[in-house]
Amino acid sequence: MLTISNLQATVADKPILKGLSLTVNAGEIHAIMGPNGAGKSTLGYTLGGRPGYNVTGGSVDFDGQDLFELEPYERAAAGLFLGFQYPVEIPGVSFVQFLREAANAQRRGRGEEPLSGGEFLKLAKEKAALLRMDMDMLKRPVNVGFSGGEKKRAEMVQMGILDPKFAVLDETDSGLDIDALRIVGEGINAIMRKPNKGVLLITHYQRLLDYVKPDKVHVLAGGRIVKTGGPELALQLEEEGYEAVA
Amino acid sequence: MSELAPLPTRKSEAFRYSDIDALAGVWPIAREELLVPTGQSTSLSVVEQGEGAVARHLVIEVEAGAAFDLRILNAGNVFGRIAVEARLGEGASFTLGAAQLGSGPQTLEIVTEVSHDAPNAVSRQVIRSVLGNQATGTYLGKVAVARGSDGTDAEQSVRAMLLDRTATANAKPELEIYADDVKCAHGCAVGELDAMGLFYLQSRGLTPPEAKRLMLQAFIAEAFTGAADEERLTEAALARLEAML
Numbered sequence: 193m194l195t196i197s198n199l200q201a202t203v204a205d206k207p208i209l210k211g212l213s214l215t216v217n218a219g220e221i222h223a224i225m226g227p228n229g230a231g232k233s234t235l236g237y238t239l240g241g242r243p244g245y246n247v248t249g250g251s252v253d254f255d256g257q258d259l260f261e262l263e264p265y266e267r268a269a270a271g272l273f274l275g276f277q278y279p280v281e282i283p284g285v286s287f288v289q290f291l292r293e294a295a296n297a298q299r300r301g302r303g304e305e306p307l308s309g310g311e312f313l314k315l316a317k318e319k320a321a322l323l324r325m326d327m328d329m330l331k332r333p334v335n336v337g338f339s340g341g342e343k344k345r346a347e348m349v350q351m352g353i354l355d356p357k358f359a360v361l362d363e364t365d366s367g368l369d370i371d372a373l374r375i376v377g378e379g380i381n382a383i384m385r386k387p388n389k390g391v392l393l394i395t396h397y398q399r400l401l402d403y404v405k406p407d408k409v410h411v412l413a414g415g416r417i418v419k420t421g422g423p424e425l426a427l428q429l430e431e432e433g434y435e436a437v438a
Numbered sequence: 439m440s441e442l443a444p445l446p447t448r449k450s451e452a453f454r455y456s457d458i459d460a461l462a463g464v465w466p467i468a469r470e471e472l473l474v475p476t477g478q479s480t481s482l483s484v485v486e487q488g489e490g491a492v493a494r495h496l497v498i499e500v501e502a503g504a505a506f507d508l509r510i511l512n513a514g515n516v517f518g519r520i521a522v523e524a525r526l527g528e529g530a531s532f533t534l535g536a537a538q539l540g541s542g543p544q545t546l547e548i549v550t551e552v553s554h555d556a557p558n559a560v561s562r563q564v565i566r567s568v569l570g571n572q573a574t575g576t577y578l579g580k581v582a583v584a585r586g587s588d589g590t591d592a593e594q595s596v597r598a599m600l601l602d603r604t605a606t607a608n609a610k611p612e613l614e615i616y617a618d619d620v621k622c623a624h625g626c627a628v629g630e631l632d633a634m635g636l637f638y639l640q641s642r643g644l645t646p647p648e649a650k651r652l653m654l655q656a657f658i659a660e661a662f663t664g665a666a667d668e669e670r671l672t673e674a675a676l677a678r679l680e681a682m683l
Contacts, residue, residue, distance in 0.1 A: 240637075240641050241637075241640075241641075242637050242641075243633065243637065263640070263646075264637065264640040264641050265640045265641075265643050265644055265645050265646070265649075267641075268640070268641060268642055268643035269643055273641075274641050276638065276641075279638070280632075280634050280635050280637075280638040281635075282635050282638070282639070282652075282653065282656065283656060284655075284656025284657065284659050284660075285652050285653065285655070285656045289652075290639065290642070290652065291642070293644060293648065293652065294639070294642035294643045294644055295643070297643040297644050297645065297648060298642075298643035301643065333656075350642065354642065354643070
């Protein structure tokens, strides 16, 4: 579903990704772990198409399409979702308005009929309930005044509403207390654990993986995948550290 | 300002950033006088989005305990100048919410002088400008608090968003205070759309113009919040924004 081949990327002319390769098949959830500065967030932003993150080599095939041929909004319409490590505050724009426009922009991009106001609200309520988020919070401006944990839960509500084929989740577990971690973990499973979907979970800690069982765990260091294993690799990393394992 | 006055030059502070050639075509500017009698409330919306040059000069007397709510959408195609002189009586209230939207070789300006001539009057001014290409947007706003006008509460919030590096925003909020017990606040900022915010919206599926429009809609919203015809003003502003992007 997502095949990254020898990906190289720079930020401000500095090489960060130096030949990264991995493949996530439909129905799989992969975790990427790695020390600070390894290039984890750069991988997420490069896949999402953030300006300033320049691909200098390699390729990414997403469901049969060359990902880098697509603009960020086209990637979203094609079914890619990027969960932000630091969700952005947008004063004055309500979540409800933003998400309805986003959902309908994606549908338009796929040649589907837009959702009516009623249909959208029903969908939003259902996904907010899944993440135990008060619907009133979605009437507020995007992420403004939200705690770190609320922002991350709101990211998952967005993912539920947009219903992507593939999600790249950048440290979705950071800033969450233990109850919120479980809720978010269960939310990821409910939304994305499906035979036709895939997930790349970027994380620092093994905790989230107790709830979202990965099919594979990759260690990213120095801009490359240096080791790949099963869920037991995450436990080993937690015990022994990156230096010992990778 | 008399109707017989000669055409000003840019040496005159109130016309420093004006388009004098365009101004010549509409000179002299007629004074439009409004009176809000004691204890009454009135509102007015000024929407300028025509093809030609426009210059207006509103002179408003807000008597004791009266309230005046003025909203302006200044989005003409060539030259739009709206000057407002407001004189506030004791305990009077004056609200100005204005949006200036320009994306061509156009000059838009709002020039205000709000005089707190008696105690306890309140004035609130919110000016939002969105400027692209070669557009110039100006706000010159003076708040004058006369001797003895204690309890004055005056606020000016002036922000401009530049869509292109070639656009120009001028802002000069100015306070002239001769009373002791007053609260006068002014804030002024000129900036560009937040790149990270735009990427965030696009990563959710909005096209670049849709993402910009959503952020700009939020940016100007405050100018029309609480207006009697908030919906009509917002719709007109949105239509203009869409055309600009």
